[in-house]
Amino acid sequence: MKILVPVKRAIDYNVKVRVKPDNSAVDLTNTKMSINPFCEIAVEEAVRLKEKGVATEIVVVSIGDKACQEQIRTALALGADRGIQIDTDAQLDSLQIAKLLQKVVEEESPELVILGKQSIDSDNNQTGQMLAALTGMPQGTFASEVNVDDGKVNVTREIDGGLQTVQLTLPAVVTTDLRLNEPRYASLPNIMKAKRKPLDVKSAADFGVDLTSHVSVIKVTPPPQREGGIKVADVAELVEKLKNEAKVI
Amino acid sequence: MAILVYAEHDNQHLKSETSKLITAAQKMGGDIHLLVAGENVGDIAQDAAKISGVAKVIVADNNAYAHQLAENIADLVLELGKAYSHILAAATTTGKNFMPRVAALLDVAQISDIIDVESDDTFVRPIYAGNAIATVKTSDAIKVVTVRAAAFDAASAEGSAPIENVETVKLAEKSAFVSESLTESERPELTAADVIISGGRGMQNGENFKLLEGIADKLGAAIGASRAAVDAGFVPNDMQVGQTGKIVAPQLYIAVGISGAIQHLAGMKDSKIIVAINKDEEAPIFQVADYGLVGDLFEVLPELESSL
Numbered sequence: 001m002k003i004l005v006p007v008k009r010a011i012d013y014n015v016k017v018r019v020k021p022d023n024s025a026v027d028l029t030n031t032k033m034s035i036n037p038f039c040e041i042a043v044e045e046a047v048r049l050k051e052k053g054v055a056t057e058i059v060v061v062s063i064g065d066k067a068c069q070e071q072i073r074t075a076l077a078l079g080a081d082r083g084i085q086i087d088t089d090a091q092l093d094s095l096q097i098a099k100l101l102q103k104v105v106e107e108e109s110p111e112l113v114i115l116g117k118q119s120i121d122s123d124n125n126q127t128g129q130m131l132a133a134l135t136g137m138p139q140g141t142f143a144s145e146v147n148v149d150d151g152k153v154n155v156t157r158e159i160d161g162g163l164q165t166v167q168l169t170l171p172a173v174v175t176t177d178l179r180l181n182e183p184r185y186a187s188l189p190n191i192m193k194a195k196r197k198p199l200d201v202k203s204a205a206d207f208g209v210d211l212t213s214h215v216s217v218i219k220v221t222p223p224p225q226r227e228g229g230i231k232v233a234d235v236a237e238l239v240e241k242l243k244n245e246a247k248v249i
Numbered sequence: 250m251a252i253l254v255y256a257e258h259d260n261q262h263l264k265s266e267t268s269k270l271i272t273a274a275q276k277m278g279g280d281i282h283l284l285v286a287g288e289n290v291g292d293i294a295q296d297a298a299k300i301s302g303v304a305k306v307i308v309a310d311n312n313a314y315a316h317q318l319a320e321n322i323a324d325l326v327l328e329l330g331k332a333y334s335h336i337l338a339a340a341t342t343t344g345k346n347f348m349p350r351v352a353a354l355l356d357v358a359q360i361s362d363i364i365d366v367e368s369d370d371t372f373v374r375p376i377y378a379g380n381a382i383a384t385v386k387t388s389d390a391i392k393v394v395t396v397r398a399a400a401f402d403a404a405s406a407e408g409s410a411p412i413e414n415v416e417t418v419k420l421a422e423k424s425a426f427v428s429e430s431l432t433e434s435e436r437p438e439l440t441a442a443d444v445i446i447s448g449g450r451g452m453q454n455g456e457n458f459k460l461l462e463g464i465a466d467k468l469g470a471a472i473g474a475s476r477a478a479v480d481a482g483f484v485p486n487d488m489q490v491g492q493t494g495k496i497v498a499p500q501l502y503i504a505v506g507i508s509g510a511i512q513h514l515a516g517m518k519d520s521k522i523i524v525a526i527n528k529d530e531e532a533p534i535f536q537v538a539d540y541g542l543v544g545d546l547f548e549v550l551p552e553l554e555s556s557l
Contacts, residue, residue, distance in 0.1 A: 123362065158486055
């Protein structure tokens with residue numbers, strides 16, 4: 001079966017972000033960028049399904065400018081078979097991303113689409129669900145276990161009270177939680193091999209999707225800073241402060 | 250203009266998030282209708298009707314909604330929601346699961362996890378793990394919004410809204426519930442607790458989390474964990490506080506053996522008072538802690554328990 005894995009180029013998770021002085025956005029110039037951690041888990045899961053003989057082909061797709069080819073190559077080095085870059089400079093919302101992915105799904109007809117549950121920049125947690133809705137596929141979000149069997153996929157989901165398992169009829173959309181797997185590192189030979197794997201570039205404008213965003217950002221500000229606290233010497237002082245100064249116990 | 254609010258519940262009890270959603274809805278303005286979807290939710294609907302500010306409770310009581318499957322709930326909310334200016338749900342795993350489906354099917358954007366309301370179309374939400382705050386305006390006719398309940402106060406329970414049943418049954422055939430394993434706890438729920446004590450990698454093993462229990466019992470606190478503690482298998486994942494776990498804002502948050510990575514801070518830095526207990530005095534958690542105690546948690550915790 002064919003698996004489609006959308007991946008996003010995002011700020012590296014270790015970077016402390018800075019808001020631009022004009023409060024228009026977060027400053028991304030000269031910032032280390034990586035494959036979004038949840039997307040990396042999605043790629044890893046697809047590769048494992050291929051290693052188990054469940055999947056036959058893994059296609060990765062990324063939407064953005066030329067720089068996101070770097071993240072596609074990373075996914076290819078991890079074991080994906082070919083890549084598609086949907087070229088655009090536009091700032092897209094999850095809805096436009098989902099609509100573009102819907103077109104890719106129509107072209108590629110994958111039986112499983114695996115996405116990260118959220119990107120660590122916009123923190124939206126929407127794209128997988130929107131794609132499932134637009135394609136009429138069932139969804140297994142926040143997956144910590146995925147088992148494909150006979151035209152169905154059983155997905156164990158992380159929910160607020162614990163875990164829930166649902167059974168979906170393929171084709172289906174799955175979004176990954178952190179505990180689904182531990183992504184591997186790409187080896188140097190695999191990074192070299194990935195350079196020769198096919199990578200198609202398509203223009204977002206050719207897909208016939210209205211790319212106008214419905215949401216405008218009015219301003220981006222740094223969060224309120226907490227005032228530096230104090231160090232207490234011992235437990236007695238801590239309890240005294242909590243009782244008499246903070247009055248929280 | 251009216252607002253449809255999706256009630257958060259677990260088929261047994263109405264959750265505290267619901268009354269916080271009502272507060273958020275009131276800031277947008279308009280009649281507030283509360284939708285209770287589930288199976289055997291009669292009692293929950295009664296409780297929902299008591300929340301001040303609710304004009305009407307709509308009940309969809311059917312086996313199709315028992316496990317809150319996104320496909321079924323989204324279709325229900327879609328059908329009812331077309332008549333509203335706003336559709337709101339809590340940014341819990343339930344709300345995050347079905348709401349983007351609703352938005353996509355309505356062909357509108359979704360605004361996720363808002364922490365404030367500026368006007369009926371302008372909302373405030375954290376991005377980059379809470380390291381930046383964005384104010385965004387949506388041009389859509391129907392605003393689909395998920396709400397960070399911890400950022401809003403609970404509405405009081407002095408109302409008496411009428412209850413109306415809807416017979417609509419939406420049952421998608423492509424997904425089915427298989428099983429559930431819920432973590433049992435006598436303690437308050439993490440997202441609703443006034444006091445939380447959390448353990449991290451420094452707890453060393455799951456057995457040592459017992460050291461937190463005595464303190465939690467004395468303070469009426471919930472017990473949380475960092476991702477490191479969850480990944481190491483010390484405690485189940487639903488105890489995780491952080492960007493990828495639960496977002497909490499209690500009166501008092503006690504972080505024990507937690508270094509304070511960006512992802513953890515994203516889940517708790519709006520707590521009123523933060524206490525850090527860590528043997529590493531360079532740990533980033535001390536930069537946000539109101540009270541820091543540098544020391545070995547295995548000595549500090551028993552002492553703290555006995556002094557409460």
